[in-house]
Amino acid sequence: MKHRKRSWLLKLLVLVLVAACLAWLLAVWLNRVGDAQAQMSVAVTPELIEQGAYLARVGDCVACHTAREGGKAFAGGLGIASPIGTLYSTNITPDKRTGIGGWTYGEFERALRRGVGHDGSALYPAMPYPSYAKVTDADTQALYAYFMQGVPAVEQANKANAVPWPLSIRWPLAYWRALFAPAPTPETPASEPRDIARGAYLVQGLGHCGSCHTPRALTLQEKALDERSPVYLSGTQLNGWNVPALRGLPHWSTQELVDYLGTGRNAKAAVAGEMTDVILHSTSHMSDTDLQAMAAYLKSLAPTDTVSGQDNEARSAQTAAKLTAAKDLTLGERLYLDNCNACHFVSGRGAEQVFPRLDGATVVNAQSPQALIQVILQGASTPSTARAPSVLPMPGFAKRLDDQEVAELASFLRQGWSNQAAAVSADEVREIRQAISAKP
Ligand code: HEC
Ligand code: HEC
Ligand code: HEC
Incomplete structure (x- = not known):
């Protein structure tokens, strides 16, 4: 009896091992994509390197591949939170030992567009290769030229990811990659403008x-x-x-x-x-x-909005008409007329280039009303930049309005005109007011 049970367990164990081996072999096979030995088909020129530098900006490689505090550009080490633990971006400077200096063009292409690393294992999708699959051959070559010859080499070893075993086993990622990351597609002439x-x-x-x-x-x-x-x-x-x-x-x-x-x-x-x-x-x-x-x-792109544009127009006009008539106003509406109307108007559309629009504004409709409450309490102003002229600042109303009044006003803004967001409570306002006054 005992002997029978043991042989049954042994069989199960062998079965599990064989299944794991097969799954691993299939994973290795799935990662056999791209051509690691591929060479550049164009000569590296200063123009190509410059184009690669521009494309690296477009791809925002520096944002993820540079550590926050005094990190050297592209040397990696930035911690990126993921559901299984912290992943660290890698050194993509041309350092031969710790970076990608020894990589062929094919290996670079495979990592960028297909999510397969130097050793043939799948990369974590914290690296956005499902998007980069769209990059053309010409742009991939320009990026390679820049990373090999335009970026200063930095010797900095990669940090080990803080992912606990068994989640740290990498080969199952091959399945995610095969299922969800598209393969690069050959360029076709576009039908759009x-x-x-x-x-x-x-x-x-x-x-x-x-x-x-x-x-x-x-x-x-x-x-x-x-x-x-x-x-x-x-x-x-x-x-x-x-x-x-x-x-x-x-x-x-x-x-x-x-x-x-x-x-x-x-x-x-x-x-x-x-x-x-x-x-x-x-x-x-x-x-x-x-x-x-x-x-x-x-x-x-067609907007996702479930409310049609016409409904929005009608609702916006209704609010504007009610504010203009100024009869049977709610507290929120009255506070708006008394405090905000001078700049943002009954239409809630402000004035182009001077006073921002509140009808349809992202900050007004955001799921969390925090930013909106902050603007009402503290006012707002943005620094002038070279590309854009400065606008007038907006005054803060923390002294003039109490928590209940700010809540009524914010609720009106979030539901007036075409806006559709949840009402705000006086408690939410109190918390934010306290957080603001606690700051030095
Ligand atoms: C959103 C963050 C993010 C962005 C943006 C990003 N990367 Fe990455 N990249 C990562 C992470 C994280 C890894 C490590 C993945 C892993 O360990 O599996 C990585 C890995 C790589 C690797 C493999 C390196 C190695 O040593 O295995 C290359 C090459 C690479 N990235 C190049 C680029 C380039 C070029 C760009 C810009 C076009 C870019 N990355 C943009 C996060 C990012
Ligand atoms: C003196 C004119 C003036 C008054 C009065 C005024 N605002 Fe403003 N408001 C502005 C300006 C100017 C800005 C843009 C500030 C900036 O540069 O960020 C602004 C910005 C805003 C924003 C942010 C919009 C966005 O898209 O970022 C909100 C919300 C807002 N105001 C609401 C109100 C409310 C509610 C009141 C009444 C309590 C009010 N404002 C009163 C001039 C005014
Ligand atoms: C790292 C995450 C991230 C990436 C990548 C990103 N965005 Fe955003 N984007 C945000 C967040 C968060 C906001 C909200 C900003 C706010 O609350 O002021 C935003 C806001 C915007 C807005 C303002 C829309 C509105 O109605 O107020 C535009 C436009 C925008 N993003 C365009 C882009 C474009 C184009 C790209 C690609 C080149 C991009 N974003 C990539 C996170 C991102």
């Missing part, structure tokens, strides 16, 4: 805008990588922060979008949160032509 095609290429590819602006599935892949799906760039949450949809951006003109990406501000809004770094390291360095192309592409 030239600028929209160029914009799509930048936004979907090196720009990897979807990595923050597209919702992710449970298995962590972006739910869509291009406009064939209406969830692409439909907005999501990131570390508790609202990431807005980029589809159509009906509240902004093309020029306002270009201004925002080039300077971090436009006539209607100013940037905050993780987008600040994207603008600082990446989009503010892009040419006007490329910014125009990205804006043209984003404007060409």
Whole structure:
């Protein structure tokens, strides 16, 4: 009896081992993509290196491959939080020993566009290779030329990831990669107008805008990588922060979008949160032509908004009419007329280039009302930059309005005109007021 049980266990163990070996072999086979021995097909010239430097800006490689405190550019070591633990970006300077100086063009191409590392194992998708799969051969070669010959070599060993065993076993990643990362596709002549095609290429590819602006599935892949799906760039949450949809951006003109990406501000809004770094390291360095192309592409996408544009227009007109008639006003509406109307007007549309719009504004409709409450209490002003003229500052109302009044006013803003967001409570206002006064 005992003997029988033991042989049964032994069989099970052998079976599990064989299955694991087969799964591992299949993983190795799945990672056999690209050609590690491939060579550049063009000569490296100073122009090619310069083009590569520009493309590295577009791809924002520096943001992830540089440690925060005094880190050397591209030498890696930045900790990136992931559901399984902290991952560290790697040294991609041309140092032969600790960087990628010894890599062939084929190995670089394979890592960038297919997510397979030097030793043939799959990379964590913290490296946005599902987006970079869109990068053309010509641009990949320019990037390689820049990283080999335009970036100073830095000797700095890679940090081991802080991922506990058995999650740290890398080969199962091959399955994620095979399932969710697209293969690079040969270039085909675009059917859209030239600028929209160029914009799509930048936004979907090196720009990897979807990595923050597209919702992710449970298995962590972006739910869509291009406009064939209406969830692409439909907005999501990131570390508790609202990431807005980029589809159509009906509240902004093309020029306002270009201004925002080039300077971090436009006539209607100013940037905050993780987008600040994207603008600082990446989009503010892009040419006007490329910014125009990205804006043209984003404007060409159908907005996700479930409320149709016509309904929005009708609701906006209703609020404006009620404020104009000034009869049977709620407390929120009255506070708006008394304190805000002089600059933002009954239309909630402010004045172009001077007073930002509140009807449809991202900050007003954000899931968390924190930024809106802060603006009402403290006012706002953005520094002037070379590319954009300065606007007037907005005064703060912390002294004039109590918590209940700010809550009523903010609730009106979030539900007036075409806005549709949850009401705000006096408790939420009190917490933010206390946090502000606690700051030195
Ligand atoms: C959002 C963050 C992020 C961005 C942006 C990013 N990377 Fe990475 N990259 C990573 C992480 C994290 C790894 C390590 C992945 C791993 O260990 O599996 C990595 C790995 C790599 C590797 C493999 C290096 C090695 O030693 O195995 C290369 C090559 C690389 N990145 C190049 C680039 C280039 C070129 C760009 C810009 C076009 C770029 N990366 C942009 C996060 C990023
Ligand atoms: C690291 C994450 C991240 C990446 C990558 C990213 N964004 Fe953003 N983006 C954000 C966040 C967060 C906000 C919200 C900013 C705020 O609250 O002020 C934002 C806001 C925006 C807005 C303002 C929209 C509005 O209605 O207010 C635009 C436009 C935008 N991003 C465009 C882009 C483009 C184009 C790219 C690619 C080149 C991109 N973003 C890449 C995180 C990101
Ligand atoms: C004296 C004119 C003036 C008054 C009065 C005023 N604002 Fe403003 N408001 C501005 C200006 C100018 C800005 C842009 C500030 C900047 O550069 O960030 C602004 C910005 C804002 C923003 C941020 C918009 C965005 O997209 O970033 C909100 C929200 C806002 N105001 C709400 C209010 C409310 C609510 C009141 C009444 C309690 C009010 N404002 C009163 C001039 C005014």
